Every structure is written in structure tokens, then in C-alpha cells.
Amino acid sequence: MSHQILLLAGDYVEDYEVMVPFQALEMVGHEVHAVCPEKGEGDTCPTAIHDFEGDQTYTEKPGHNFELNHDFDAVDPADYDALVVPGGRAPEYLRTYDEVLDITRHFFEEDKPVAALCHGVQILAAADVLEGRTCTGYPALEADVRIAGGDWTDGVTREGNLVTGQAWPDHPEWLAEFLDCLGTEIDHQDAAPAAADD
Incomplete structure (x- = not known):
């Protein structure tokens, strides 16, 4: 079954x-609608590549330009089945937009699936939706989660319709949990590799 999913992006x-x-x-x-406040379809968000190279925190390098495919001002959260909140530096300022917080609250109030990764949990904390929930994020955000009333855990976590992970190395498990939460079934029958010619 296909779902319409909202993805919150930012510079x-x-x-x-x-x-x-x-x-x-x-x-x-x-169907995924990637949106950003004050931007519309066809606009881009510069991205940052965060890596884990043995320092006390992640390193940061320039990434790509990510093209948005929907207008933020046209978003009605009632039209979407699920929400994805990626991390990076964007959540730190996206959480200052009342519209972003209202959109986020809608998905929790309606018990729709939400997948947040890394610093994305900053938006959840600011939206005041973590009270009594067990979740994770980038390890430095444990205090943010606890201050917001959440219970912190390590590793990919699913509690009800909330799926959280600590950073992009969690993608395989995080995405698998989110797809399960969505009820997505993948048919692997046609995925077998073709036999090599002798």
C-alpha cells in the first residue's frame, strides 16, 4: 500500500x-513531499555531510544541493500518512518555526508514523511531543530528550508509531523499522540475481 509521506528539510x-x-x-x-519553510517546489537546500572520524564530535563537509519537490505553504498535514524528520544542522533552526511545530504535533495527535533521525529529535522536543516516550537521537541530545520528558535509549528505537535512530549509520535498521511501521511489504521474489552465463 502506497503512502503519502511528508519530509521536513532545511538548509x-x-x-x-x-x-x-x-x-x-x-x-x-x-510518495514523498520534501518541504522547507520559506521555500517552494524546485528550490534547493544545501546539505552537510557529517562523519564520525574519531574526534569528540562529528566532522562537517559540504554536501549536495537537495531539491525540494513541494511547497511548504501548501502543506496540510491531514493529507499525509507519515512524517520523516532528518538530522543535520537544519532542525536547530527549523524548530523555531511555529508551523513546523504545529505540523509535527499533528502526526502525534493523530497517532501517525513518525521517523526521526539524529538531530531531528530537536524538533520533537520543541514540539513537546516526547513526554513519556522512549526515543534516541544524536548522543549529545540525551539532555534535550530528558528535559522534554522523554526516556533516552541507545540504538534504533520504536515505540508505537515513533521510530528514532542516532545517525545515518542506523539507516538499514531505522528504515526497516519505519517501513514495518508503515505496513510496507516488499516482494523479494523478483529480486533474485540472474544466473551467470557459463
């Missing part, structure tokens, strides 16, 4: 965390 969203879910969800047949 300097993490490159892998916006590109991979967007492409993977479309690959399995869902």
Missing part, C-alpha cells in the same frame, strides 16, 4: 539523512 540538513530516506521511500512506492 544544511544532513546529506545522507535526507537523500537516503527520500530515495528509499520513493523506491518502494511511497
Whole structure:
């Protein structure tokens, strides 16, 4: 069953965390609307590549320009079945938009699936939807989650319709949990590799 999914992007969203879910969800047949406040369809968001190279925190390098495919001002959250909130630097300022927080609250109030990764949990904390929920995010955000009334855990976590992960290395498990939450069934019968010619 195909779903309509809303993805919240912003300037300097993490490159892998916006590109991979967007492409993977479309690959399995869902329609994904990627939006950003003050931007419309065809506009782009510069991305940042965050890597884990043995320093005390992640390193940051320039990423790609991610093209939005829908107008933020046209979003009615009631039209969507699920929400994806990637990380990077974008959530830090996206959480200052009342419209972003209202959209986020809608998905929790209606018990729709929400997948948040890395710093995306900053938006959930600001929307005041973490009270009593177990979740995770980038490890430095444990205090943010606890202050917002959430219970912190390590690793990919699913509680009800909320699926959270710590960063892009969690993509395989995080996306698998989200697809399960959506009820997405993938038929692997046609995916077997063709036999090599002798």
C-alpha cells in the first residue's frame, strides 16, 4: 500500500539523512513531499555531510544541493500518512518555526508514523511531543530528550508509531523499522540475481 509521506528539510540538513530516506521511500512506492519553510517546489537546500572520524564530535563537509519537490505553504498535514524528520544542522533552526511545530504535533495527535533521525529529535522536543516516550537521537541530545520528558535509549528505537535512530549509520535498521511501521511489504521474489552465463 502506497503512502503519502511528508519530509521536513532545511538548509544544511544532513546529506545522507535526507537523500537516503527520500530515495528509499520513493523506491518502494511511497510518495514523498520534501518541504522547507520559506521555500517552494524546485528550490534547493544545501546539505552537510557529517562523519564520525574519531574526534569528540562529528566532522562537517559540504554536501549536495537537495531539491525540494513541494511547497511548504501548501502543506496540510491531514493529507499525509507519515512524517520523516532528518538530522543535520537544519532542525536547530527549523524548530523555531511555529508551523513546523504545529505540523509535527499533528502526526502525534493523530497517532501517525513518525521517523526521526539524529538531530531531528530537536524538533520533537520543541514540539513537546516526547513526554513519556522512549526515543534516541544524536548522543549529545540525551539532555534535550530528558528535559522534554522523554526516556533516552541507545540504538534504533520504536515505540508505537515513533521510530528514532542516532545517525545515518542506523539507516538499514531505522528504515526497516519505519517501513514495518508503515505496513510496507516488499516482494523479494523478483529480486533474485540472474544466473551467470557459463
